[in-house]
Amino acid sequence: MSDICVIIAAYNAEATIAQAVTSALAEAEVAEVVVVDDASSDATAEAALAASDGSGRLIVERQAQNGGPSAARNRAVALSQAPRIAILDADDFFLPGRFARLDPDLDLAADNIVFVTPEHAARLDPTNLPAAPREVEMLDAERFALGNLAQGVHRGELGFLKPVMSRAFLTRHGLRYDERMWLGEDFDLYMRMLLLGARFGLTRAVGYAAVQRGASLSGRHRTADLAALEACCRAHLEMPASPATQEAMRRHLRQVQAKLLLRQFLDRKAEAGLGAALGFALAPPARFLPIAKGVARDKIAALRPPAPPRAERFLLPV
Known part of the structure; x- marks a missing residue:
């Protein structure tokens, strides 16, 4: 059909x-x-x-x-x-037979993603990908929020999933993408769906190929984009949810806020100098630690030799 x-x-x-x-x-x-x-x-x-x-x-x-x-x-x-x-x-592109493996009765049905370099994309053979179990795991809002915590892996969060969505569910709840968002817009929509009771099924079988390019929009975080993402995360906390889900969302919000503070600190340094940036970091004092951690993390990362790109890797273990 x-x-x-x-x-x-x-x-x-x-x-x-x-x-x-x-x-x-x-x-x-x-x-x-x-x-x-x-x-x-x-x-x-x-x-x-x-x-x-x-x-x-x-x-x-x-x-x-x-x-x-x-x-x-x-x-x-x-x-x-x-x-x-x-x-x-x-x-990006779909792998053959993707939709035949996804449950049409779910509100959100997702599969695994293989990330490939542009060079490898041209010669990707789906038949050579490792076999993965096709059992469906159900995601709730708590697990999804925890799955979007940064774990030190580029593009490793569950917000990168590309589920098939039920139009009826979106229409019933009046949901669409938040047009203020240029970063994390998928994450935001999926989270709102889950908080409204969507059934989200996930299989580790690979059906989607994402081509990793240096110019990816999701890799360039403008301050305004991070601010919009932070605002949407705060809005999620206003929706009814279990205490465990609320705590998972707060953990994710704190990570987003730390990224936003670092970006704002760097903006002030570029625009008005180090003194103004330090003033921002110390008023209030609670800003200082997340900013200092972010600066240290960036400095350490800059000292490491760049790792050669992997021809392919998977969002979920297979």
């Missing part, structure tokens, strides 16, 4: 969008592929249209102004009708 809409928010993705679109159209369960070109300066829209298979399932719309990934995804959701919604980043 073809009941899935794949939505792709794309910005300056001329070099990669064709592979993304082609991988989505290749899946029998896909009824629609909607690409929203977020006012790219290159030929992203044209490249997406050129990847059409002639089935009439592809819609490409170009935004007049760049509104960010959340606005582009919301527009794609509005343009589509299929009962299940799958997110695909314009740099």
Whole structure:
């Protein structure tokens, strides 16, 4: 049954969008592929249209102004009708047979991600990936919050999952992406869904390939983006949840706040000098320790020789 809409928010993705679109159209369960070109300066829209298979399932719309990934995804959701919604980043691609392995009755159904370098992506053979159990693990809000705590692994948080979402659940609760967010927008939507009772199933079988590029938007944290993420984490705490879930969300909030404080400290240092930055770090004094830890962590990381990129790694152990 073809009941899935794949939505792709794309910005300056001329070099990669064709592979993304082609991988989505290749899946029998896909009824629609909607690409929203977020006012790219290159030929992203044209490249997406050129990847059409002639089935009439592809819609490409170009935004007049760049509104960010959340606005582009919301527009794609509005343009589509299929009962299940799958997110695909314009740099990434699906592995064959992905949707056949995901439970259509869940509100959120996710699988494992293989992160690959651009060089390895071209020669990735899904049949050579390690076998993984296909049993479904259920995620609740507490486990999801804990799974988004930084563990020292780049892009290792559960917020990077790309679940298939129930349109009925989103519509019933009036949920869409928060268009103020340019960082962590997926995490925010999934968390709100879970806090409202969504059933989130996860399998360790690999169905999504994420291409790691140095220019990834999620790797560039602007101060305003971190501030928006911090605000959304505080809003989550206002929703009903168990004491254990509340504590897990507070732990995650503290990590986000520490990152935001460090970014604000560095901004003040760049704009007004070290004295002004130290004044910010000491007023109130509670700011000093998280900022000092962040500065020390960055200094130590800068001294380490860069590790060679791994051709492939997995979000979840397999």
